Amino acid sequence: MATSLTAAQRQELQDAFNIFDSDKSGQISEKEVGNVLKALNIKINDDQLKKFVATMDTDKSGQIGFDEFCRVMSESFFKKHSEQELRTVFGKFDHDNSGYIQAEELESIMTKMGRRFKKSEIDALLQSLDIDNDGKISFDEFVKLF
Structure with a gap:
């Protein structure tokens, strides 16, 4: 789905990515994902966090790049929410x-x-x-x- 995003949707995802990417490295670390989840009071243990990040990290770099973020997030981000x-x-x-x-x-x-x-x-x-x-x-x- 990431390739079929409109410019506006891609910008929305970029804005969300930038919130996660608190050190402005262009990559999201496991710690940064954990910080966002903590801020939203989402309880997740270290093993669950590692698995969550691993599912997004398709190139196995240990970091989540914007394209990886788009691939995962666009599938749920732009669906209709109840x-x-x-x-x-x-x-x-x-x-x-x-x-x-x-x-x-x-x-x-x-x-x-x-x-x-x-x-x-x-x-x-x-x-x-x-x-x-x-x-x-x-x-x-x-x-x-x-």
């Missing part, structure tokens, strides 16, 4: 269970993933997703990403 799947992911961001993702929650997730953003960058990201301009991301606004 409302329950989306609510589960939304809940990972909505730490206080308010029904909204607020700037502090967005910043917390990014920090847990090893990404430090200035307040202005977090505000710009939030604003780009905040359709009704109320300063927070509702579930309906979140769903529009998918």
Whole structure:
């Protein structure tokens, strides 16, 4: 499927890849994958993490390149997600269970993933997703990403 991606889909995957690639090496390490999963409160042990990375690492380099990432992620990333799947992911961001993702929650997730953003960058990201301009991301606004 990776070869049949639209330019917009490829860019979405590049943006996601860049979040994983916290050291900007152009490769995703096992540690970086672990950091993202931890930030999303996804419990995975070291053996499971190694197996997960190994399934993506088709060239056996010990790192996940962008093409490998695309191959694996495009199959599930662009499928239609059920409302329950989306609510589960939304809940990972909505730490206080308010029904909204607020700037502090967005910043917390990014920090847990090893990404430090200035307040202005977090505000710009939030604003780009905040359709009704109320300063927070509702579930309906979140769903529009998918």
